[in-house]
Amino acid sequence: MIARDEAPRTWQSMIFNHEIDEPRPMKVICVGCGISGILTGIRLPQQIENLELTIYEKNPEVGGTWYENNYPGVRCDIPSPGYQLTFESNSQWSEFYASGGEIQQYMLNLAKKYDIYRLCKFERAVKSAKWLERVCKWEVTVENVRNGQTEVDHCDVLMMGMGLLNKWNWPKIPGFEDFQGQKIHTAKWDSSIELKDKEVALIGAGSTGIQVLPALQPIVKRLDHYMKGKNWISPVGIGGDELARRKATSGNFKHSQEELDRFKNPQEYLKFRHKIENDIMQAPLAAFYGTEEQKQFHVMSKKFMEDKLVGRPDILNALMPDWSPGCRRLTPGPGYLEACCQPNVDYISAPIKRIYADCIETEGGEKRKVDVIICATGFDVSHQSGPKITGLGGRDLHDLWNPTPEAYMSMCPASMPNFFIYFGPNGGPLTGSTILMLEWVCDYAIASIQKLQREFIKSMVVKPSANKAFSTHVDKFFAKTVFTQPCRSWFKRGTQDGRIVANWPGSGVHSRKALMNPRWEDFEYEMMSETEENPLSWLGNGMTVGQRERTSVTEYLDQKQTINKPVPLNPDVAVESRQPPSRET
Structure with a gap:
């Protein structure tokens, strides 16, 4: 309310003079162009308007893990049909467990098909990122790995797609x-x-x-x-698919030409993929001790x-x-x-x-x-490597994660506004394909960015209480699983009895259900100045872009918009009848 001794402000100064469906500009930086960066390059431009996106990659090509790892025998450790994006199936994997070379080719084909290269800056290693509280933006410092020169970029949202298994060390053996x-x-x-x-x-x-x-x-x-x-x-080939069982029995996992020809039929391959993915996803009860x-x-x-x-x-x-x-x-x-x-x-x-x-x-x-x-001595899985990330109040992410790496819903650490991590702490599914969970993490980040745009929010950061609640749930969940038994595992950062930090507290499909509907109440928001007196100033000038441009504004009548079109219980009843109903009792 305006005090009586203050000069009244005009309505234009208390609302955004824009159409409600015209999102504000948004700059996003993604670090890394493995499957996470490729997903970012595909999904964000498709679903976020008024977007500027840059993907920094330290290597000269896309692929991440599958570009870097080319040792003899490298392959996926889940069946090939389960290791691909939901919207891009490859029916012609030559083996039931795809080789690293074939997976890298799949990545290259995705990058070419969706022209990810237009968004990438290769041979650029992100060295640090600092949250600038005054302007609510990330300042990102990048090093050109060819000449050592550094450059500085800025963005509204920072996405980390570097993965976890990328920093290796020689073993510490005397001599x-x-x-x-x-x-x-x-x-x-x-x-x-x-x-x-x-x-x-x-x-x-x-x-x-x-x-x-x-x-x-x-x-x-x-x-x-x-x-x-x-x-x-x-054991392999123990699920419900006869082809998988037959291959396990024979020990030959290569697909025959007859099988590959059959998979060229989209419906045949879709049925096969359903069977295999169902087997992969249906195993969570085996993890409960x-x-x-x-x-x-x-x-x-x-x-x-x-x-x-x-x-x-x-x-x-x-x-x-x-x-176990x-x-x-x-x-x-x-x-x-x-x-x-x-x-x-x-x-x-x-x-x-x-x-x-x-x-x-x-x-x-x-x-x-x-x-x-x-x-073959593994990677640094401590969550203490990678760029120096500095968030609210100058808090260093590595310090926050020492000794316990935590991130709300596996992707949003405390004190890090407008920040999303692929495969963060507890970011791998209990059962199922990691590549699919990354896809659902991407969708969650997209919904968050759209909210920032739509409601003219400068920043969103997880509440400390919500971050703690997720970690508490994770610990209580894993207490009843085989993961907490006394074995040394990278699930526990190479320790025997440490905290489970690699796995999501549930199956892959469980993570999808959890991430489909973000709990916006679990975040704190900093609004733009116009919203101080009018929190709904983002409603704008009462118009839509279609009205401003004098184009069609009846898209709600299009078939594609009626996602939940009702199914009539009495389909033979004609609703266009002109006969008035009888008024007799």
């Missing part, structure tokens, strides 16, 4: 730097190194090592497989490994965990157990004591000469 042979990390593969007829040491057997071993075994002279930990090798499904899956996994290693009880005893399947990330590993049993493979469960110029010594004192060391 590692003394080795005079060739050393390779699977995350930085050097294809020029000749491995044929070489004596090779493979260190590590997470999902990467499990894929590398069967690819190298037929090539090398001898392969020493150093695996001090334990792991479950997941003590359920009948969990017990059955434990028995099935145990029998699978026993059958594969029937002739090698030494490997079975060294590899078989005493915790799923505590660590499950990997199907086609061919891994079979390769472990081959004559030119030595499975070594003793810890490494030291590495010398030409050999590796285990704690038992045995030394084994090798020509090449391959490290």
